[in-house]
Amino acid sequence: MNKKGSVGIVVPEKIPFETPLVLENGQTLPRFDLMIETYGTLNADKSNAVLVCHALSGHHHVAGYHSPQEKHPGWWDSMVGPGKPIDTDRFFVVGLNNLGGCHGSTGPLAENPETGRDYGADFPVVTVKDWVRSQAMLADYLGVTQWAAVVGGSLGGMQALQWTIDFPERVRHALVIASAPKLSAQNIAFNDVARQAILTDPDFDGGHYAKESKIPTRGLRIARMMGHITYLAEDGLGEKFGRDLRSDGYQYGYGVEFEIESYLRYQGDKFAGRFDANTYLLMTKALDYFDPAAEYGHNLQKALKHVQAKFFVASFSTDWRFSPERSKELVKALIAARKPVQYIEVQSNHGHDAFLMEDEPYIRAVAAYMNNVYEDAQS
Amino acid sequence: MNKKGSVGIVVPEKIPFETPLVLENGQTLPRFDLMIETYGTLNADKSNAVLVCHALSGHHHVAGYHSPQEKHPGWWDSMVGPGKPIDTDRFFVVGLNNLGGCHGSTGPLAENPETGRDYGADFPVVTVKDWVRSQAMLADYLGVTQWAAVVGGSLGGMQALQWTIDFPERVRHALVIASAPKLSAQNIAFNDVARQAILTDPDFDGGHYAKESKIPTRGLRIARMMGHITYLAEDGLGEKFGRDLRSDGYQYGYGVEFEIESYLRYQGDKFAGRFDANTYLLMTKALDYFDPAAEYGHNLQKALKHVQAKFFVASFSTDWRFSPERSKELVKALIAARKPVQYIEVQSNHGHDAFLMEDEPYIRAVAAYMNNVYEDAQS
Numbered sequence: 001m002n003k004k005g006s007v008g009i010v011v012p013e014k015i016p017f018e019t020p021l022v023l024e025n026g027q028t029l030p031r032f033d034l035m036i037e038t039y040g041t042l043n044a045d046k047s048n049a050v051l052v053c054h055a056l057s058g059h060h061h062v063a064g065y066h067s068p069q070e071k072h073p074g075w076w077d078s079m080v081g082p083g084k085p086i087d088t089d090r091f092f093v094v095g096l097n098n099l100g101g102c103h104g105s106t107g108p109l110a111e112n113p114e115t116g117r118d119y120g121a122d123f124p125v126v127t128v129k130d131w132v133r134s135q136a137m138l139a140d141y142l143g144v145t146q147w148a149a150v151v152g153g154s155l156g157g158m159q160a161l162q163w164t165i166d167f168p169e170r171v172r173h174a175l176v177i178a179s180a181p182k183l184s185a186q187n188i189a190f191n192d193v194a195r196q197a198i199l200t201d202p203d204f205d206g207g208h209y210a211k212e213s214k215i216p217t218r219g220l221r222i223a224r225m226m227g228h229i230t231y232l233a234e235d236g237l238g239e240k241f242g243r244d245l246r247s248d249g250y251q252y253g254y255g256v257e258f259e260i261e262s263y264l265r266y267q268g269d270k271f272a273g274r275f276d277a278n279t280y281l282l283m284t285k286a287l288d289y290f291d292p293a294a295e296y297g298h299n300l301q302k303a304l305k306h307v308q309a310k311f312f313v314a315s316f317s318t319d320w321r322f323s324p325e326r327s328k329e330l331v332k333a334l335i336a337a338r339k340p341v342q343y344i345e346v347q348s349n350h351g352h353d354a355f356l357m358e359d360e361p362y363i364r365a366v367a368a369y370m371n372n373v374y375e376d377a378q379s
Numbered sequence: 380m381n382k383k384g385s386v387g388i389v390v391p392e393k394i395p396f397e398t399p400l401v402l403e404n405g406q407t408l409p410r411f412d413l414m415i416e417t418y419g420t421l422n423a424d425k426s427n428a429v430l431v432c433h434a435l436s437g438h439h440h441v442a443g444y445h446s447p448q449e450k451h452p453g454w455w456d457s458m459v460g461p462g463k464p465i466d467t468d469r470f471f472v473v474g475l476n477n478l479g480g481c482h483g484s485t486g487p488l489a490e491n492p493e494t495g496r497d498y499g500a501d502f503p504v505v506t507v508k509d510w511v512r513s514q515a516m517l518a519d520y521l522g523v524t525q526w527a528a529v530v531g532g533s534l535g536g537m538q539a540l541q542w543t544i545d546f547p548e549r550v551r552h553a554l555v556i557a558s559a560p561k562l563s564a565q566n567i568a569f570n571d572v573a574r575q576a577i578l579t580d581p582d583f584d585g586g587h588y589a590k591e592s593k594i595p596t597r598g599l600r601i602a603r604m605m606g607h608i609t610y611l612a613e614d615g616l617g618e619k620f621g622r623d624l625r626s627d628g629y630q631y632g633y634g635v636e637f638e639i640e641s642y643l644r645y646q647g648d649k650f651a652g653r654f655d656a657n658t659y660l661l662m663t664k665a666l667d668y669f670d671p672a673a674e675y676g677h678n679l680q681k682a683l684k685h686v687q688a689k690f691f692v693a694s695f696s697t698d699w700r701f702s703p704e705r706s707k708e709l710v711k712a713l714i715a716a717r718k719p720v721q722y723i724e725v726q727s728n729h730g731h732d733a734f735l736m737e738d739e740p741y742i743r744a745v746a747a748y749m750n751n752v753y754e755d756a757q758s
Contacts, residue, residue, distance in 0.1 A: 024631075025629070025631035124631065125631040125632065182622065183622070184613055184616070184617050184622075185613075185616040185617050185619070185620040185621055185622065185637075185639045186608060186611075186613040186616050186617070188622070188637050188639050188640065189604075189608045189616065189639050189640070189643055190605075190608060192604075192637070192639070192640045192643060192644075193601060193604045193605045193608065193643065195633060196600070196601060196604065196644070196647075197576065197601050199633055200597045200600070200601070201597075202581055218579045218580075221575070221579070222572060222575060222576050222579070222601060225568075225571075225572045225575065226569075226572045226605055229565060229568045229569060229572065232565075234563055234564075234565040234699075237563070237564040237565050237568065238563050238564050238565070240564070241564040242564055243561065243562070243563075243564065243567070243670065250404070250668055252403075252404035252503065252504040252664075253504065254574060254578055254660060254664075257667075258564075258567050258571070258667070260564045260567055260568050260571070261567065261568070261571045264568055264571060264572065265571075265575070268575075281633060285631075285633075288636075288637070289629055291622065320613075320699075
C-alpha cells in the first residue's frame with residue numbers, strides 16, 4: 001500500500017436527515033441517511049469545499065483506505081489526495097453514496113420506516129435532480145453555502161451539471177467529465193437490456209429477493225459484463241486481450257476459452273457479489289431520465305441561462321458510450337449561453353473507463369483547472 | 380405482397396447426405412440433411428451457380444415466399460430475384476440452412492441417429508470450415524464443380540472467404556460483405572455475454588431443455604436484444620427513436636417507457652419464440668473461432684496465396700460490429716497477395732444491418748459486380 005499522496009486511513013460517516021424529502025416522482029422519503037467521506041479541512045470561510053459525485057456503481061469511498069489491510073484505495077484515489085489534482089491539502093473534499101445506493105445511504109437495502117422492513121423494490125426511483133437536492137441538504141449540514149467545485153465523471157458529471165442549473169448560486173465551478181447532457185437511444189437501449197437481464201432473473205422475485213435470502217446474480221452478472229464491454233474501447237480490448245486463448249487450441253465447448261471471456265466473467269462475478277440489483281435498476285433509470293434541457297423547452301442553452309458556474313468539460317477519444325460529440329453538445333450550449341468553459345478531448349484507448357484512470361495529460365488538465373479553482377477560492 | 384421482381388412461391392427441399400462427415404473438433408456426423416432453396420435454372424455447363432451463405436440467424440429461405448399468405452419474403456429478397464443484383468434470370472441461386480441450424484438442416488433440433496432422440500446440446504460445435512465442406516458436398520450433389528460466385532454478409536462473408544481458401548479451384552468470385560477476416564476481442568466479448576445469458580438461464584438445463592418442453596427464452600431474449608443494439612448504428616437509432624416516450628411523462632418504474640425499449644423488447648421476444656438456443660450458441664462459437672489465417676502462421680496474405688477467386692468486398696460506414704477497417708484488412712491482404720479485388724465502403728446509417736437493406740448505392744454496386752460475374756460465366 002503506497003501511502004505517498006494518499007489521504008491514508010479514512011472513516012466513513014452516516015449523516016441522518018430527519019426532514020421529509022419530496023421526490024420528483026411525487027413520493028416522499030420521510031427521512032434518509034447519506035453515507036459520506038471527507039478529506040482535507042474546511043477553511044474558515046467555507047470556501048474550499050469540493051463535492052465529488054459518483055457514477056453508476058460508485059460510492060462515498062473516493063480516496064484512501066478503510067484499513068491498512070484494504071487492497072485497493074477509493075475509486076478516484078488517482079485524482080484525490082495531498083498533492084493530487086483535487087488536492088486535499090487545499091480543498092475539503094466530500095464524497096457521498098447517493099440516495100438509492102447500496103453502500104450505506106438510504107436505498108433499497110435500508111429499512112423502510114413505514115414497514116420496519118427493507119425497502120427492496122419499494123424504494124422509489126430517484127432522479128439526478130433528487131440527488132442534487134439531497135446533496136444540497138448535505139451542503140447545508142456541512143455549512144457549505146457554495147461549493148468551490150462540483151466534480152463528476154459519467155453519471156457523476158450529470159449531477160455536476162444539474163447542480164449548476166438547479167442551484168446556480170451554490171456552485172463556482174463544475175467539472176463534467178466523460179458525460180453527456182442526456183442519453184442517446186443507444187445508451188438507453190443498453191441500460192434497458194441490463195435491466196431486463198435483472199428483472200427476468202427468476203431470483204429477482206419482483207425486487208423482493210432479499211426476503212428470500214436470494215440475489216439475482218445471473219442478471220446482475222450479465223448486466224455488468226455487457227456494461228463493461230461498453231465502458232472499454234475496442235482498440236484497448238484488442239491490445240490487452242486480442243484473440244489470446246487460455247490454453248492451447250479450441251475446446252469446442254462453452255467453457256472459458258479466450259482471455260477476454262475470462263476477464264469479463266471475472267468482472268461480472270465480482271460485481272454480482274457486491275452490488276444490489278434494485279440499486280442497479282434505479283441508477284440506470286436516473287441515467288435514462290436525465291435531460292436537464294427538457295424543462296426548458298428542450299433547449300440546453302436556455303437551461304444554462306442562469307448558471308453562474310464556470311465549466312471544465314473533458315471527454316476521451318475512444319469513449320463511445322459518452323463520446324466526445326456528446327461533451328461538445330454541452331460545450332456548444334455553454335458557449336452559446338456565454339458561460340466560461342474549458343474543454344479538453346483526451347487521447348486515450350481506455351474508452352469510457354478512461355475517466356477513472358491515471359492518464360497523464362488528463363490528470364494534468366484537471367490539476368491545472370483545480371489550480372484555478374483554488375485561486376478563485378482564495379480571492 | 381409485391382411480386383414484381385420476386386422469385387414468387389418457393390419450396391424448400393431437404394437434401395440427405397448419408398456419408399459421414401468428420402468435423403474440425405474430431406467428432407463425426409454419421410449422416411446429415413441440408414435444407415436448401417434454389418432459384419433460377421442451372422445452365423447446361425453448370426457455370427451459373429451462386430451460393431448464398433447466411434449469417435448468425437439466417438437460413439435457406441433467401442428470397443420469395445413459402446405461401447401467398449406469408450407476410451415477409453426471404454431474408455435477402457432485396458438482392459435475389461429476377462432483375463435484382465443476384466439475378467435469378469441469369470443465375471442458379473442456392474440458399475441453405477447451415478449444419479447446426481434450426482431451420483431444417485441437421486442440428487440440435489434433429490434426431491441423433493445414435494440415440495434416437497434430438498441432439499440438443501450434444502450436437503457438435505461446428506466451424507466455418509465444416510460448413511464449407513458440407514457446402515462442397517452440396518455442390519457435388521447439385522453437379523456444381525465451380526461456383527460462379529459465393530456470396531455472404533457477416534458470418535456469411537466468412538464462409539465465402541473460407542471457400543476461396545479451402546477450395547480455390549471451385550470459386551470464381553467471392554462477395555464478402557460487412558465481414559471480417561476474424562473477430563476482435565470486443566466481438567468475442569459480446570458473443571460471450573450472449574452465450575452466458577443463455578447458458579445461465581435456468582430453463583436452459585444444460586442444453587437439454589427440449590426434453591422438459593422448456594425453452595430458455597429469457598436468455599435468448601437478452602442475447603438478441605444486446606445483439607440487436609450492436610447491429611445498428613447509434614446515429615440510425617437516434618434518428619429512428621431518439622428519446623421518444625410511449626406515453627406522456629416518466630413512469631418511474633421498469634415497464635416500457637422509451638420507444639427504443641419497446642422496439643428492442645419486441646425484437647427480443649420475437650427472436651426468443653422462433654430461434655433455438657443451442658443453435659445460437661454454436662453459431663456464435665463458429666464466429667469466434669473463424670480465423671483462416673491461423674493455419675498459415677497467422678498471415679492472411681499467405682492464407683490467400685493459392686486463392687483463384689476474384690473478390691468483391693463491401694463495408695458500411697456506421698457498421699461498428701464489423702467496421703470498414705476490418706474489411707480493409709482483407710482488402711490489403713488480397714492486394715498484397717496480388718489477387719483482384721473491388722472494394723466499396725457504403726455510406727449508411729444502418730450499422731451492420733445495412734448489408735440486409737435496400738441501400739441504393741450498395742444494391743447498384745453488387746448489381747454491377749454480379750454483371751461481371753455473369754459475363755465471366757458466359758466466356
